[in-house]
Amino acid sequence: MNQRPGNQLFDAYFTARDMREVFCDQGRVQAMLDFEAALARAEARIGLIPHTAVAPIEAACQAGHYDFAALGEAIATAGNSAIPLVKALGKQIAANNAEAERYVHLGATSQDVMDSGLVLQLRRALALIDSDLAQLGQILAIQAQRYVATPLAGRTWLQHATPVTLGMKIAGWLGAVTRNRQRLLELKPRLLVLQFGGASGTLAALGEQAMPIAQALAEELQLTLPDQPWHTQRDRLVEFGSVLGLIAGSLGKLGRDISLLMQTEAGEVFEPSAPGKGGSSTMPHKRNPVGAAVLIGAATRIPGLLSTLFSAMPQEHERSLGLWHAEWETLPEICCLVSGSLKQALLVAQGLEVDAERMARNLDLTQGLVLAEAVSIVLAQRVGRDTAHHLLEQCCKRAVAEQRHLRAVLGDEPQVTAELSLAELDHLLDPAHYLGQARTWVERAVAEHSALTA
Numbered sequence: 040m041n042q043r044p045g046n047q048l049f050d051a052y053f054t055a056r057d058m059r060e061v062f063c064d065q066g067r068v069q070a071m072l073d074f075e076a077a078l079a080r081a082e083a084r085i086g087l088i089p090h091t092a093v094a095p096i097e098a099a100c101q102a103g104h105y106d107f108a109a110l111g112e113a114i115a116t117a118g119n120s121a122i123p124l125v126k127a128l129g130k131q132i133a134a135n136n137a138e139a140e141r142y143v144h145l146g147a148t149s150q151d152v153m154d155s156g157l158v159l160q161l162r163r164a165l166a167l168i169d170s171d172l173a174q175l176g177q178i179l180a181i182q183a184q185r186y187v188a189t190p191l192a193g194r195t196w197l198q199h200a201t202p203v204t205l206g207m208k209i210a211g212w213l214g215a216v217t218r219n220r221q222r223l224l225e226l227k228p229r230l231l232v233l234q235f236g237g238a239s240g241t242l243a244a245l246g247e248q249a250m251p252i253a254q255a256l257a258e259e260l261q262l263t264l265p266d267q268p269w270h271t272q273r274d275r276l277v278e279f280g281s282v283l284g285l286i287a288g289s290l291g292k293l294g295r296d297i298s299l300l301m302q303t304e305a306g307e308v309f310e311p312s313a314p315g316k317g318g319s320s321t322m323p324h325k326r327n328p329v330g331a332a333v334l335i336g337a338a339t340r341i342p343g344l345l346s347t348l349f350s351a352m353p354q355e356h357e358r359s360l361g362l363w364h365a366e367w368e369t370l371p372e373i374c375c376l377v378s379g380s381l382k383q384a385l386l387v388a389q390g391l392e393v394d395a396e397r398m399a400r401n402l403d404l405t406q407g408l409v410l411a412e413a414v415s416i417v418l419a420q421r422v423g424r425d426t427a428h429h430l431l432e433q434c435c436k437r438a439v440a441e442q443r444h445l446r447a448v449l450g451d452e453p454q455v456t457a458e459l460s461l462a463e464l465d466h467l468l469d470p471a472h473y474l475g476q477a478r479t480w481v482e483r484a485v486a487e488h489s490a491l492t493a
Contacts, residue, residue: 053333055171058378061163062371064107070156071124072100074260078147081255085248088142095139099131119364121149146237146245146252150270150358154234157370158262161279162231164374165223168286171381172220173492178388179213180485182206187481190470191307191398192409194299199409202402202470205308205393207477208296210484212388215289217488222282230279233257236268239357271354273366280348280370283377284341290380291338294331297387301328307398311390330383337380344373402470407445411435413473414449414464421458430454 050059060066079096082088105127113123125144133140144152187206192199235253236242242249257264269275300308310330347369351362402409411431419427434455438448446468449455459467466472 053336053379054375055167055378055382058164058167058375061160061167062375064111065102066160067120067156068105068107068110068124069102070159071121071152072102072128073159074147074152074155075125075128075144076100077259078144078256079142081252081259082142082145084255085251087245087248087252088145092136092139092142095132095136096143098135099128104131119149119153121152125149125152146242146249147235148238150363151235151237151268153367154270155260155262157276158231158234159260160371161276161374164378165227165230165279168283168374168377168381169220169223171378171385172216172223172286175381175385175388176213176216176220176488176492178385179209179216180488182388182391183209183213183481183485186393187478188471188474189393189395189398190402190474192402192404199402199405201409201412202473204474204477204481205398206481207474210481212289212293212296213484213488215292217484217491219282219286219289220491222285226275226278226282228263230275231262232265232269232275233260233262234268234270236270240268240270242268270357271359271363273348273352273354273363276366276370277348277352280345280373283373284345287338287341287373287377287380290334290377290384293384293387294328294334294338294380298328298331298335301326301331305397305401307394307401309392309394310387311392330387333383334380334387337376341373341376344369344376399470406438406443407468408435408438410468410470410473411445413467414445414455414459417463417467418455418458422454 050056076097079088079093083090083093105124110120110123110127113126114120117123129140129143132143183206185206186209187204189205190202191205191208193201193203233253233256235256237244237249242253245252254264297308297310299305301310309326310328312326347365351359351365351369354362411434415427415431418431421427422430430452434448434452435445437443438445441448446464449459449464450461455464
């Protein structure tokens with residue numbers, strides 16, 4: 040295998056190795072050659088070419104036979120990768136069987152080879168992504184149940200709000216993973232289709248045998264035969280790219296939450312530690328969220344790549360100039376970025392380190408203020424909403440001004456103690472008693488994940 044030199048320093052950080060293998064030169068060339076071999080088998084099945092031509096063509100359809108550097112140079116002149124590859128394929132076949140060479144690539148066009156080859160690559164990519172998503176979902180389901188009753192401060196506008204649980208937060212990540220898996224399942228039949236139209240999409244070169252050959256070719260490649268060729272109808276690819284963008288965004292949300300919880304001022308949840316992980320070149324104490332950085336980075340980069348796919352959709356007439364070309368590296372790069380994000384998410388989710396004591400201390404940073412709503416709701420039922428809200432507002436201001444716990448201020452307020460006993464105040468100001476439907480949200484998210492996995 041002759042790999043052209045490339046920028047590989049960041050591959051291990053941003054891309055999963057198995058996904059990079061799908062879209063490396065070897066993967067791209069082999070997918071196109073798989074199309075050519077399948078085309079020969081299909082045409083022999085229908086009787087367009089002799090069966091004796093199939094074996095020599097198949098034997099030549101091995102990517103290891105070809106010089107990728109030479110192909111790359113030829114692409115600069117040819118304008119696409121299929122033209123020089125088909126020429127090289129013909130020479131390879133002719134060297135062993137001149138008769139068989141006559142039947143290679145019969146009735147197909149360059150875009151048929153490249154687009155169908157891409158679909159074969161995307162099938163592998165989709166399987167890898169779905170597998171990682173399913174594994175991530177299972178890990179998150181376990182973690183959500185583990186921390187279903189672990190209180191921590193809810194945060195709105197980056198300020199402490201009412202208490203939530205860590206399990207509820209994880210369930211939010213889980214729900215997004217499940218929905219994205221559902222989206223992949225829904226688009227799969229639309230994405231995994233054959234591209235086969237010949238020069239202008241009519242398959243005129245194959246005459247009356249065109250449709251039988253197209254159906255046979257689809258069967259050989261285990262793809263669906265679509266209603267018509269889609270040379271300049273790119274919605275299938277853009278839909279897939281868009282769902283990958285949603286996956287990246289969902290993982291970016293997970294990464295953002297983790298990175299904020301890891302901040303020194305919070306210190307509640309951490310990525311798993313490992314020798315040399317998250318250190319600084321100058322500050323020995325640092326523990327940086329390096330996994331979360333990949334998740335956030337992919338979520339930041341992919342929207343720009345998606346804009347290229349959307350911009351390339353208005354392709355002219357039956358075959359496009361330039362817009363098709365703009366896709367070639369874009370969708371593979373999105374797949375690679377999502378794969379790297381998923382690998383990091385799996386590591387982070389599996390090894391979460393949780394400091395429940397720090398969560399409890401942080402919940403009390405406002406000295407009970409985050410539970411003012413709990414007191415106000417109960418008090419409103421006894422003295423009216425406006426009166427209760429105004430009274431709690433004044434008590435909160437006094438607690439801040441006097442640097443006292445809200446419990447102490449409320450205990451000194453006659454209008455409050457006339458309605459609420461000290462035991463009731465203690466109950467209302469306990470975060471564990473004001474978690475609402477947090478457990479229900481976890482149960483529902485886990486159930487939806489389990490239903491999809493079953």
